[in-house]
Every structure is written in structure tokens, then in C-alpha cells.
Amino acid sequence: MSEHHESHAPEGHDDALEGHIVSPVVYIIIFIALLIGTAATIGASYLDLHEWNPIIAIAIAVTKATLVVLFFMHVKYSPKLTKLTVGAGLFTFLVLIFMTLSDYISRAWGRW
Amino acid sequence: MSSATIVSLPDQSTARIPKTNFITKENGLLSWLLTGDHKRIAILYLISITFFFAIGGSLAGLIRLELLTPQSDLMATDTYNKVFTMHGVIMIFLFLVPSVPATLGNFLIPIMIGAKDLALPKVNLLSWYLYIAGGTLVLYTMMTGGVDTGWTFTTPLSTHYVNTNVLSTGLAIFIAGFSSIFTGLNFIVTIHKMRAPGMTWFRLPLFVWSNYAASILMVLGTPVLAIAIVLVALERTVGIGVFDPTKGGDPLLFQHLFWFYSHPAVYIMILPGMGVISEVISTFSRKRVFGYTAVAFSSVAIAVFGFFVWEHHMFIMGVSNYSTLVFSLLTMLVAVPSAIKIFNWSFTLYKGSITFETPMLYAFGFMGLFTIGGLTGVFLAATGTDIHLTETYFIVAHFHFVMVGGMLMAFLSGIHFWWPKMTGRMYPEKISQLAAVVTFIGFNLTFFPQFILGELGMPRRYASYPEEFQILNVFSTAGATVLGVGYLLPILYLTWSLKYGEIAGSNPWQATGLEWQIQSPPLTENFAEIPIVDHDAYDYEWLEKMELAKKQQEVSSVG
């Protein structure tokens, strides 16, 4: 439980049992960052950036999601197993999407 | 201990079943229906899956009877469609998927890792109730007219062209799917967090490893099936058009989502069976499993590869040639970890002190039949032969070799192997050996002709066929009769043995797993005291030392 050393648990509270205690200041910073991200993604959709539009939209969404996962969901302070679990979910999700797309993308190439 | 066998039963004149055990702890129906004890839930599962196996098996009997003659004379063709669909749905979702994990896995995993229970006992019970709810819905479907889409629910057939009970079957599978998710989730958490002190990952019995791998597939794959079914239901009721080509949807997308689960699902079905075989082969050869680490990792490798191969079910459905190439190659790669297992089991047998108890006979059956089933899978992975063989009886024979010849053999092997632990009594050895042999013969007679039929081009899923195929179909139906006897026998003599079987004692097989070091049947909390593990799995020298120490203690205490 070495990850828990930096916590700001009040005296007599066991932080390992009650999860890592993140200070409200961090929550407020993340909240503001999420608001900025939302504004940015709305703004970006009104600009004509051609093929960059969806890429930027996804990039902002991924950033926002990462912030939520790391701080609101405490993954940054969690044991490796939790991080691995999140990674496994992401990996399988990407396998589903990209292996399926491998069919759809190459269908247009026709037969050989 | 006689030289011919390793069965070491206690002195039968004085032997008793321990007074306190998980069966006698509490009485009454409610104490079973509201239990949190993983062993009791395993028994509940065992009874319910046997019930559904009997139904699915009877349907299989009807199918074979219909195929005895080339014409469709026993039942109308649409009835035949319903019969084989219900056979598939029941056998896959209500028997094969929960078979080993929910019964043997539930019973043994906590004991094997030295825990008092699964991590989430209430979730475990919930998963049984979900299973029962799903099963009841399937029975309801059967009684109100059945469903005739095949167990694959292929769109647009299931969404536009049939007017049978697709919705209630879909709901049943959705619910049963959550039952399997919760079982898998529970196993993963338990194996990670509940191991006894000293029980490191590489001291776990291989049964635990393979169930762990299967659980990963259950947790990650099943939700995709759930959403595919939800979309089919919406397509059928509202007409959302996602799978409807007339509205621009792609019916193949359903198959992508469906097989993303349903291909890993065959590994969910076979992996726990492989775990059983590892335990049985090691015990009856009196040797540590050869290449323990390789066998452990091959389970995980099968689970990981399992997510990359699903498109081989769709090679002739109009997917792109280029992705076919990739998926064909990846499919062949799955043969590697499967072969690693077969080779390692064979090497375990080499120079072992082999005895031929019933579980071992079933395990031999598994090794032979699974190898044939697996190798024919490579034929189907190769795109050229696949075009000829797919949707013929070759496919039917292939997956029955893997699922029935493989998984069902493993299940029966495991049931016999752990029967003394679960009930405290031995099954009758001679008749069960006969049953194992009858099953093996019946199985080959049933399904081997189907390889030839498929190669000759007899398509699957039809009630009638050209006359030249009749001879082989007669063989197959005759074999199914023998197979039926082979399955009926264990149900009868295992029930008999509950009352009349010899008392087994705690370790009749002289096996090394933690489950054999406690009383049979076990206490509700499994261990009087949580064990501290200081030896590897399958360490027969450790066992000998322990036995010796025990004997000396007895002698000195008597003296």
C-alpha cells in the first residue's frame, strides 16, 4: 500500500480503507478543466477544420474522460491492478472497434 | 494402498461421513434457496444444469431420429427448425457456458486457493437466480411455440422474416448472460484477492488458471452479446434499421457483434474443461503437470487470442477478402496454445504411474476427441477449405467434437473426480468405467460420420437430405442412441451412490490439491483454519511427507 503515503488523511483515519482522499482543491481544478474542455469542444465544432474536426472532438473527449478517470475516480492513486483493469477494458474496446472496422474499411477495396 | 490403483479409502467398517459438513449444517429448502455458501450454490447449479442438459439432450435425440430417414417424416420442417434451435440455445447458454465454471468452479475455486468462500457470495446466489430466470424464459418460449432462427439469431432472418418467439428467447439469453458475467466477475475477484497466505500465482492449480482465463472472457465478451440482442429486439419491435439493409443498415454488423462474444464463448466453454483435464491427468499419473507455466499461460493466451478471431464464422457472408486473410491467420494461431496443452498433458503421462480410474478414462477421451476437433478447426480456418466445408455437417461435427467430445467429457471427468469430495461417497467404479467407454464409442459413432457427410456436402439445418447420405446418417443416429445410454448411466449411478456409495474419506485419489486435504464433504467454511501454503501445485513428495507425518502422529498418539 505504498501509494498511500502521500495522502492527507486526518488523524485516526485509515486512508487505505476509505480510499485515497483527494483534496477538494483538486476536484475544483478538474471541474474547471472539464468546463473548459466542454467549451472548447463546442467552439471547435463551429470552425471548419476539415478532417481535423472529428479528431479534435475525440481528442478533447478523451482528455476529459482521462481527467475524470484519473482524479474523480481516483485511478491515479489506485493500485496497479485497478490501472490494469481500466487498461484491459480500453484494450478490448479498441479490439472490438478496430477489428470490426478492418472488415468495413477494406470492403471497398474489392476482390482480388 | 494396493498397487493396481491409487484409491485409498478409509477402513469401510468404521468409516463415517463427518457429522458437520456443508450439507448437514442447515436443513430445509429455504436454507438452500437463500444460501451464500459457494458449495451449496454449486449443487444448485449442478441440479439445474443437469435438468437443462436432459431437455437439450432429448431434443438432440429428436433431431437424430428425424434424420434417420431422408424425408422429413417425424416432424414438419418448421418444427425441425425449432427443435434444433432450442437444442442449440439450451445446450450453449444453459449447459455448456455454466457447466464447469458454475458447478465445479464454484465448488472448488475457493477451496483450491484456500478461501472460505467466493468474494461476493450474494452475487453468486444472484447469478444462480438469473440463470433460473433465463432458463424459465427458455422453457416458456418452448411451450409457447419455440423459436426457429438457429441459436445464432442471424439478421435479417431474426428481425424481419420469422414470427416465432425471438424476443422472449433474446431476453432469456440476455438474463442468462448476466448470470455468466457475475460468475466470471466473482471468480476474477476471488482469485486475485482471496488467496491464502503463500498461495502465489504459480502455485495455483491449473484448474484455477483456466477458470480465470474463461472468466476474463465472460466479463469482457458477454456485454457485447447483450447489446447485440438489445439491438435485435429494437429492430424487431420498432424497426430502428441498424440491421435492416432496406434502411441502409448492415445485417453483417449484427454478426460482428454476435460473434465477438460467441467465438470467445467457445473458449469460455472449453477452457474450464481443460483445467479439469490438467488436474485429472496429473493425479492419475502421479506427476506434476509437465510445463506448468506453459500450460498456465496458454490458457491466458487462448483467452487473449479468442478476441481476435471471430470473423472466421463469417468468411462466406460477404466480409472483405483482406480482413478474411488477417482473421484466417489469427485463427490458426489459436491452435498453438491449444497444442501446447495437448503436448504438455502427453508429456505428463510419459513415465508417469498411470492408473485408469473413470476420470482418467474420460480425460483420455477428451484428449483424443479434442485433438480431432481442434485440428478440423484449422481446416475451417483456412479460407479455401472453409468455403467448401462451412454450413455443412463438417462444422456440426467439428464443434461437437470440441464441445461434446471435449467439454462434456471434461465435465464428466471432473464430476467423477470430485464426486467423492462433493458428496463424501464414491461412485461405483466398474459401471462408471463402462459408461466412459460407452460414451466414447457412442460419441465417435455419432459424430465421425458427420465429418464425412459434411465433406460430401450435406448442408446443416435441414430436416431432409438426398438418399445417398442415408447410410452415414443411420450410423450417426445409432451412435446417438449409444451416447444417450452413456449419459443416462452416470445420472442413474451417481444418484444411487448418494445413498449407497462407499464412504470416500478425505483424499481417495491421493491428490495434492488443497481441496483434498480437508474432510469430504467439506465444512461450510471449508477450512477450520486458513492454510498457509508452502509448496507448489502437484507436489507429490510434499503429499507423501504429509501422509507420513500424519501416520507417525497416529502411531505415537496410540502408543
Added chain:
Amino acid sequence: MSDSSTLVQADHAHEHPPYQRHHFETMQQQVDATGFAMWLFLLTEIMFFGGMFTAYLIYRNWYYPAFVAASHQLNIFWGSLNTLILISSSFTMAMGVWSAQMRKQGTLVLCLVLTFILGLGFLGIKTIEYKEKFEKHHVPGAHYSLNSFLNPDSDKEAKDAGDKPLPLDMARHTEIYFSLYFAMTGMHALHMIIGICLLGYMIFRARQGAYTTGHVSFVEYFGLYWHFVDIVWIFLFPLLYLISRHQ
């Protein structure tokens, strides 16, 4: 770990806290196991939504003009407001977990009530949006109407966005967009409804002081669920509302 567990035992002055289940050796083991189980459950949720995201990606690439035109029918004001509401509710939920950890019962109840209200607000706005779709016959099925896409001038939203009429067979594919829109937001809303029911129960229990005695697991795991639902929306919002607002 050994330090903290001795601390706990000293703190609670008896070996097994009342909320420790008998089959766990230590409270630490129970917390580890149940927390891990919650994460595994969220994994299944990722894959559940994953199927719909895959479908979305394929059809968006196939029928891009239809998706653009159809997305212009969504109200950006309501969408943005809902994003704001959901992010705020995530924030109040995170603060709720913090107050439970700090054993501040009053703040915890306040945070949960705020989350509850924000969640209801989200669903209320969603209802307004769904109602609009019903009135304009944009709900997939027998009564689906192509009017907004064939004659954009007759439609307020399409006119404002400056849409040009779509050819008939492309216009028909807007139905797929709305199918996915309803399937995805509907499934998301279902998760919200489940969450709000649980929140109601938790407010009731929190007022009795159930979560401020050192056992915060339930609040924490519910927080994970709620943040996950938020993350789904973080992706749904740009994918459904903001496909291309500049065209």
C-alpha cells in the same frame, strides 16, 4: 499495510467491524475485493456501450451527410446545458465521496441531494429533447418523417443551420442516425435512472449516518458508477450533437 490495519484495530477497538463479512480475513481484503469487483463491473459496461459506439462509427462513415443533417436537428443549447449539468453532478458526487471519507454527514447529504437534483434536471431536459423529436416525427419506426431533410427550408432547425436538401436515399439514412441517437442516449438515460434511484436510497441512509462511520465503500463505488455514466456522456455529446456545426 500492516501499519494501517493495526491502526484500524486500535481505532475501532474490536477486531471485526460490524460491516465486515465473515468470509474475509481482514477489512482491507473486503475493501480491496469489492472495489475490484466494481471496476470489473464497469468493464462490462464499457463493452456494453462499445457495441453501440462501433455501430455509430461505421454508419457515420457510410452516411456522413445524413449524420450531419440529422445532428443539426439536435438542440445545441439543451445539449451543452446537459453536459454542464452532468459534469457538475460528477463534481458534487466526487465531493460527496470526499465528505464521506472526512466523516462530514451534513456535507455528504448536501452533496448527494445536489447530485440527485442535477440528475433529475438532466433527465428533465432529455425529456424536452425527446418530446421535440416525437413532434417532428424523428423517432425511427413507422411514423418516421423525412421532411426536415428533403425540404430543409420548411424546417426551423435545418433552415437555421443552412442545410441543403439531401437526395432521397441519403435522407432516408437519417433514420439510422436517430436510431443510434435514441439507443445510445436511451441506454445512457436508463443508467441515469438507476443511478438516481440508488441516490435516493443513499440520501436516506446517509441521513442515518450510515456512510460517515468509516465504511465509505458504497458511496465510493456508486461514485465510480456515476462518473462512468458521465464519461459516456462526454463521448456522446460531441459524437451526436457536434458532428459538424460549421456546415
